[in-house]
Amino acid sequence: MTRAPILIAILLALVFVAMNAFFTVDERERAMVLQFGQVKAVKNEPGLAFKVPFIQNVVFYDARIQGLDTDKLEVTPLDDRRLIVDAFARWRIADVQQFRRAVGAGGMTAATQRLQAILTANVREALGAVRSEAVLSADRVGLMNRIRDEARQEAKALGIDVIDVRLKRADLPEENLQATFERMKAERVREATDERARGQEAAQRTRAQADRTALEIISEADRDANIVRGEADAERNRILAGAYSADQEFFAFMRSMDAYRKALTAKNTTIVLGPDGDFFNYLNSPRSARAGSGEPPAPPAIEGEVAPDEPAPADAAPAEPAPADAAN
Template identity: 60%
Template sequence: MQNRIAIIAGGAVALLLFLLVNAAFIVDERKRALVLQFGQVVREPIEAPGLYFKVPFIQNVSFYEDRILPLETNSLEVTPLDDRRLVVDAFARWRIVDTIRFRQAVFDEAAAVQRLGSILTAALREVLGSVTSDAVLSDQRALLMERIRDATRLNARELGVEIVDVRLRRTDLPQQNLQATFERMQAEREREAADERARGAEAAQRVRANADRQAIELVSEAQRESNIIRGEADAQRNAIFAEAFGQDPEFFSFFRSMQAYEAALGGGRSSMVMSPDSEFFNYLKDERGASRERQR
């Protein structure tokens, strides 16, 4: 009798433990939970971590991420307003904010990633197709990412999801367009270099012309001043000669003759064909000849 009671008690305890194990569940701080009964949500979403209970065998629990999740996209070709195609690589960060709506819309995270990828791709094409490629590649890129995030966030709200952020990781030209773009850029740089060289040559020519003009002006001014000084010196010399001639005409004539001899015969190899009786040789004759010349 006692053995039967012990067996029954043990079975009851085991059943109770089994029911307790199937009734209890733990919600991790990284998760949120929905309690389902025959596929229908019967309780409010559980977002706080802790130990919870459900009706065993009748109810079950589905867990969903409560963390911010990544959304990676494949490289996408977009066509901006200027028809220069760009290869865009973007990514987003998202999280579940309405668990019940999320389950009803996409059921699980794998399906959500596919839906969100389509929404992000559509937003990328819409926003980047409304601007030029220069805007995509310039400092306006941050504003464009905000526009893409807002458009994606608006459409993702129906899935019970919030788009936290959207980033453009890479925006490049397609491979087949790179060579043409490089050649066009090279031609533009060569044209700019030619313009710079032309402007430099023009500036150099102006500098040279200005320098030549200043040199001519300086030389002309120096020649004018030298001519003035030379003229003044000649005037002073003539005045001195005139004064000397007035004081002693004989000495002045002798001095001038000596200067003429020096100028005419100073080279050492000079040859002159003149009459011996020429006045040029008056001071080279002897005293008697000079006296006779004076008597004549």
């Protein structure tokens, strides 16, 4: 009966010692075994591990990827246009022992503060070496990669691996937004004016070329028309000259008929001429002239036919129709 309490006490002591001698490492953690402040072992693999009870203790560190958002930074690029920049980083502990020596007992809080100082310095340095257009354009990716590489190199001393760095925002200060907007608007208006001026210049050149081409075409057409017209007039004159030389009397008769047709077409036309005028030479009947001389009257003459007893001499000039003395 007296041994039972002793055995129970021994068993409880063994359980207590076992609980202090063994510990479990989660897959999301890294464990470091310390003995009087000195690192004795590092457990990176998950599972059950052993330590000396009451002498050694275990410190756990989060092995997952951590996030860090920097404070708003005001940077000044090469063109002196101030920018408000927000950045964030993704990092994790790469070397637990180095991390312990670098941050000491401060742990994750101290590591975050020192990493933020590194990121701030690298962001200012990278953005201060370029113009503001590079921060607001596709070159921004290259700048972020440069900041990440430089921060990763400096963070190795802390046992930290910087996975990625990104710029969330790069804006102008509020007091500069309106002035920048007006300047950008003026630049766009100037570019639009230049484009319109170049378009008007091109349009004027095109119109001038079109007018010149049209003038050349019309001139060539008028020249060809005048040539054809001259050739036609020459041919007409040749035909008329041939007809005139072949029968002068007939030519005079045809011209008189044409004059009659043009002068006597209007219904209200009145012509006052003497009966013996040259205009009606071919309309006068030969009977009236023969009656006064006592000769027998000649048969009625066909219009345009010359009386047989008054032949027209071959070399006589054709009688020109006289113009009307009065009209209307």
